[in-house]
Amino acid sequence: MQYMLAVYGDERAAESTPREQMTEIVNAYMAYTKALQDAKVLVASNRLRPTSAATTVRTVDGQAKVLDGPFAETKEQLGGFYLIDVPDLDAALNWAKRCPGARYGSIEVRPIWVM
Amino acid sequence: MTSTTPAHRAAERAARQSYGKLIAYLAARTGDVAAAEDGLADAFAAALASWPTRGLPQAPEAWLLAAARRRIVDMARRRRTREAAADRLLLSVEEAATEMHPADVPDWRLRLMFACAHPAIEVAMRGPLILQTVLGLDAAAIAAAFLTAPKAMGQRLVRAKRRIRDTGIPFRLPDRADLPVRLDAVLEAIYAAFGAGWPDPGGIDARRQGLLDEAVWLGHVVVVCCRMSRRGWVCLL
Numbered sequence: 597m598q599y600m601l602a603v604y605g606d607e608r609a610a611e612s613t614p615r616e617q618m619t620e621i622v623n624a625y626m627a628y629t630k631a632l633q634d635a636k637v638l639v640a641s642n643r644l645r646p647t648s649a650a651t652t653v654r655t656v657d658g659q660a661k662v663l664d665g666p667f668a669e670t671k672e673q674l675g676g677f678y679l680i681d682v683p684d685l686d687a688a689l690n691w692a693k694r695c696p697g698a699r700y701g702s703i704e705v706r707p708i709w710v711m
Numbered sequence: 712m713t714s715t716t717p718a719h720r721a722a723e724r725a726a727r728q729s730y731g732k733l734i735a736y737l738a739a740r741t742g743d744v745a746a747a748e749d750g751l752a753d754a755f756a757a758a759l760a761s762w763p764t765r766g767l768p769q770a771p772e773a774w775l776l777a778a779a780r781r782r783i784v785d786m787a788r789r790r791r792t793r794e795a796a797a798d799r800l801l802l803s804v805e806e807a808a809t810e811m812h813p814a815d816v817p818d819w820r821l822r823l824m825f826a827c828a829h830p831a832i833e834v835a836m837r838g839p840l841i842l843q844t845v846l847g848l849d850a851a852a853i854a855a856a857f858l859t860a861p862k863a864m865g866q867r868l869v870r871a872k873r874r875i876r877d878t879g880i881p882f883r884l885p886d887r888a889d890l891p892v893r894l895d896a897v898l899e900a901i902y903a904a905f906g907a908g909w910p911d912p913g914g915i916d917a918r919r920q921g922l923l924d925e926a927v928w929l930g931h932v933v934v935v936c937c938r939m940s941r942r943g944w945v946c947l948l
Contacts, residue, residue, distance in 0.1 A: 597879045684881035685831060686889075707879055 598639060598681050598708035599688040604672040605701030607646045624696035632680060632691065643676040672701050679708070718762035721771060726755060729772045729816070731845035735823035736816055737779055739882035744826075744844055744872040746783050754778035772816050820845055820932055822882045828896040829880045836871045837896065838903035843868055845932075846925050856907035856922050894933075901929045 613621070632638035647666040654661050666673070678695070682688050685705070692703040730751070737747035754775045768774040827840035839857060842848045854864035874880075885893040905926035 599879075684883075685829075685879045686881050686885070688879070689831075707877060 597684065597688075598679060598710075599685075600706050600708060601678040601680065601688070601692050601695060602674055602704040602706065603676045603678070603695065603697035603701065604704060605675050605697060606671065607648075607673050607675065609700070610675075611646075621696060621700070628694060628696055629678075631694070632678065637680045637682050637687075637691070639679040639681050641676070641678040644674060646675075647673045675701075716763055718767065719759065721762060721767050722755060722758045726847065729775065730847040731820045731823065732816055732818050733772065733776055733779065734844050734847075735819040735882070736776065737783065738826075738844070739819050739822055741783070742879065742882065743876045745869070745876070746786060747779070748844075749786065750779035750783035751775065753782040776816055819882065822884060824897050824900075824929070824933070825885060825893060826875055826880050826882045828893070828900045829875070830893075830896065831878055831880055832871055832874065834899075836867055837900035838907065839864065839868060840871050841897075841900050841929065842904050842922070842925070844872075845929060848922075848925075852922075856904070858907075897933060898930075901926055901933065904929065 629638070629641060632641070650666040652663045652665065652667045654663065654667075675697070678691075680688065680691055682691065685707075688705050688707075692698060692705050695703050697703055733751055734744070734747050737750060738744045741747065757778050758771070758775060762768070823844055824841055827844060828837040832840065839853045842853050842856075843850070850865035850868055851861040853868070854861040857864065884890075904922060907922060
């Protein structure tokens with residue numbers, strides 16, 4: 597089964613993180629990504645630019661409206677994702693627990709709906 | 712009225728003794744508890760129609776399993792055009808059909824209990840789920856024990872079963888590292904069922920009295936499975 601590990605965290609806190617600690621976090625993510633690759637479970641992954649770079653589109657009365665900013669203001673924001681292919685939820689949860697993002701925010705684990 | 716015929720008695724006995732075992736085995740193959748329940752319900756109905764005229768099968772449990780499996784395959788086929796996931800269901804059911812020996816239904820009730828008491832299932836629903844899937848209690852009886860409205864309990868059970876299927880909760884014994892926490896969750900759920908059967912001072916509600924015995928029996932199943940594993944939990948996997 598494929599699962600998306602959605603990495604949520606406080607963007608503002610991340611902005612004020614000292615450079616040294618940031619390097620540490622980036623290294624941790626690189627090691628984590630390599631571990632996923634080595635285990636042959638990684639399908640895709642990417643980091644997202646902060647919500648300050650987000651633009652939202654919504655159709656209202658048949659008219660597409662473009663709004664600056666994210667679709668909702670939240671305490672923690674989606675900062676990136678890992679798409680993994682593992683046998684079951686327990687395996688997905690074990691990978692989520694190892695994700696560096698779990699230390700600074702939350703990882704939402706969602707199964708992919710196969711269409 | 713009809714419960715006195717041998718076929719009915721045999722069906723009732725099979726229902727009591729085998730229900731949880733058959734649900735556990737069927738659900739473990741597909742991840743779909745609701746489909747397993749529907750399939751087995753139809754199998755019991757078929758047994759009541761067939762056994763009085765054709766006589767009891769040699770292995771009632773295997774007969775019921777085969778009938779339930781056929782029904783699940785039928786239902787999956789019908790859903791096929793709507794849901795691609797049915798293919799997976801169909802495949803695993805057919806796989807199970809080829810490797811099964813008659814009269815040889817493995818006892819996976821503990822796996823079922825671990826799925827029901829999974830951390831991804833809300834705590835309050837773990838006991839009710841176990842009562843329904845392992846023992847076959849209906850939502851009304853469970854609602855009475857847990858002092859909730861039958862309709863609400865029914866809906867929550869349906870949602871919890873859908874969640875087991877959609878999130879991919881596994882029907883297997885947890886890894887050694889997770890075992891203590893996961894076993895606690897199972898025992899807590901059983902204890903909740905036990906507690907729900909308890910506060911009936913007058914002993915008026917027979918269903919609640921029955922629940923006490925059932926909860927004790929569930930605890931017994933866990934103890935037996937764990938004792939088996941003393942040599943190494945791995946042997947159960």
